[in-house]
Amino acid sequence: MAVGDQPIIVIKKIKKGDHGGHHGGAWKVAYADFVTAMMAFFLLMWLINTTSPQQKRGIADYFAPASVSETTSGSGGILGGTSLSNSGSKGSGSKDVIQALAPDAPQDVTETGQSQTSASQQSQQTAQQQQEDAAFTSAAQSLRQAMQDMPELAELSKQIIVDQTPEGLRIQLVDQEGRSMFQEGSAVPNDRAKVLLGAVSKVINQLPNRVSIAGHTSASTGGVKPTSDWALSSARADAARSILQGDGVDPDRVYQVAGKAASDPLYPDDPLLPGNRRITIVLLREAPVLPPNSGP
Secondary structure (H helix, E strand, O other), rough: HHHHOOOOOOOOOOOOOOOOOOOEEEEEEEHHHHHHHHHHHHHHHHHHHHOOOOHHHHHHHHHOOHHHHOOOOOOOOOOOOOOOOOOOOOOOOHHHHHHOOOOOOOEEOOOOOHHHHHHHHHHHHHHHHHHHHHHHHHHHHHHHHHHOOOOHHHHHHHHHEEEOOOOOOOOOOOOOOOOOOOOOOOOOOOOHHHHHHHHHHHOOOOOOOOOEEEEEEEOOOOOOOOOOHHHHHHHHHHHHHHHHOOOOHHHHEEEEEEOOOOOOOOOOOOOOHHHHHHEEEEEOOOOOOOOOOOOO
């Protein structure tokens, strides 16, 4: 149709599609799979470099289908999986490697991890210690009973201290105020000391244990320890040994005679007390019997 005898011109524009947009997120999934695969690859390389040949063999056996048994017992079945023990579907694997590396336990080891030989030795030592404790207790009671039965010892009972220590049965003859066993500065025992040592010798003769004898002095006024106290305490201990041997104690049983001066006071809080001057006699515990072939 024309207007004013002029034709109408129609212009048709065709809009082409936009090719500049993205193609979706599929590439991200592919990239993530690639990164995961690379991480697994480097992890495998690291395991290969850090594991020993035996560990590699164990890992290979674990993943090898040939090592899976065909039995349906235990954890068998389609979805039963595999097991590392011999009782399941898996017959071998890393457990075999662990058993090969672990040392065999001694045949005499008990469930508590202690060998039967060691347990027997400990039992013998415990029995021996109990027997010694009973013998020491009986000897101490005998000495106390003797002190009560004999009038000449009754008044001296406060000068004897008897107790048990880890070292053995300890008998201490202590000085009291006005009741010394030695004259001041002398190593010659008086009659009081001889009576006490005679009573002690009867107890010693009841037991086979070795004997240790030590002499002690008290501290001097002013805290100065005379050098002569070492010689004096040693001489007093040796004098006590001589009296004990004269009363029947076998000389071979005397293990040690020592002088300790004032270095080991009975009353550390007051080293000047007369009770620090004493003679200590110890019936030693016997050393435990060593097992055969028990060298250092």
